[in-house]
Amino acid sequence: MYEHDGEQYFVVDSHIHFWDASPENWVKGQEQYAKGWIECFHAYQSLGPPETHWPLEKFQKYSEEDFVKDVFGEGHVDVGVFESTYLKEWYSDGFNTTERNARLAEKHPGKLITNGRWDPREGEAGLRQLEQDAKRYGLQGVKLYTAEWYNGSRGWSLKDPEAAPFLEKCQELGIVNIHVHKGPTIWPLDKDAFDPKDIDVAATSFPELNFIVEHVGLPRIEDFCFMATQEPNVYAGLSVVVGGLMHARPRFFAKVMGELLFWVGEDKMLFGSDYGIWEPKWQVEGLVDWNYPDETFSDYPAFTTESKKKILGLNAAKLYGIEVPEKYRLPDEAGTPAARDDAELVEGRA
């Protein structure tokens, strides 16, 4: 919870990690990739305010104490959502696995949600694993990393026919939140890797699922916006947008926020810090304090206290069924369940 100017904000950080990228975890023979990956992330951290930069050693592997302090203690986060990233080709125990995340989540009941993963290239075995993970971790969501290497393949697409059975399985298991990272490698390599059109296809075929496009398709904001504006179940995940732009490129940040508010709308934008790339504290505080820099932005929708409350926590709380204490809710929605729950009540499926 963050309180500022007499307003209280319930904070759901929809994108956090607890990774181990220390040299002990690098796969033999793949060290250059493991090292390159984490150093690339570390460079991104430098886009935040200087006082929030960490030394590389801490960045490679931060402790539970760091996590608790940075996220819950100083970071104002009420509930965090773990997005798992495996990268087992490069990291022996994985980079940031569901298992590792879930171990930490168990120690903080009600405060951490663990998302799983799947990869269509794993076929039948992958489907069985997803069922087991769903049971074991009570999955409500998954993070899909289409750029992941697997047996010599450097990525995949949500449009691949192999992905459909996994999306069907998610629907069947009640894993409704599909977070998708668009990455620098996706098969086939001759296409634009960041193009979010494959999400468009999946979102239309699976209207019951919510597709959260992490990093709003950066650097293809236009493709993302044109798509999201047509798909009611596509959401904008703001990780990297806030962390990477708010401090380093404030005028671009203002334009990107303006465009997202215009095309996607404040009901479909979710705050995510991408911790440990960036700490949530300065991002939450900065967002609550933020407004357009000057009148040249006056054509964009207003960014109100209500917008901030929704984006910082209330929108994600709806997607994940998080109980928000009455005092943090917006007046018109206090006590009102999400529309989808209404529909289910009417249809007698609840």
Place this chain on the structure above:
Amino acid sequence: MTDRERVLDALGTVYDPELDEPITSLEFISSCDVSADGDVDVRLRLPTPQCAPNFAYLMVADARSAVRRLPGVGGVTVVLEDHYTGEEINAAVGRGEGFSEAFPGETEGELGALRALFHRKALVARQSRLCEALLAGGATPEEVTARRVADLPDDPEARRCIELREHLGIAGDSGAPAFVLPDGQPIAAVDLRRWLRMAQLVRLSLETNGGICRSLLRIRYGIPDPEEVAA
């Protein structure tokens, strides 16, 4: 002009296909050496080790072609440094092979369609800047859309528009309409405002991407930032 300057000039005609900016002004050239015998060795660097391999390949291959076209050069080596697929890309480009040979089985074809897609985006972005300048100068939408290529200013933005039109097969002779859709049809006055609204977003995407790339390159290689973090 020294041999090295000629080579750098040639490299200045190579664009990052995704950002539509020359690789020289993006500071992607980490070194450029010309030996007494005229052999050229160029090293390229990118903002991250994970930059997309397809765009990386195009820049390496384009740089090699641009330098090889210069009269009197000897052997030409262009090497992409510190990249996770650098080995594959350097080997294929060095042998004069295409992208699909760099990554056998991982592509459906060459990169022509990808390049054209980004040429179209770049044309939209650049035309929108020219249009906005005209509107800001008091021109009406009718006046803007009535402009011909011959009416365009003689500046880098307009010249690049003509180049992009050539790449896309859109007529760019002096009598052709100055502002066109990707199919070469002129933008209608009545559609101009709506077109600009979409174009603004395309432009923002390119510019934001360029901004992030510049920041990351500076951090990665310790280059001082002349436009230091705005508050």
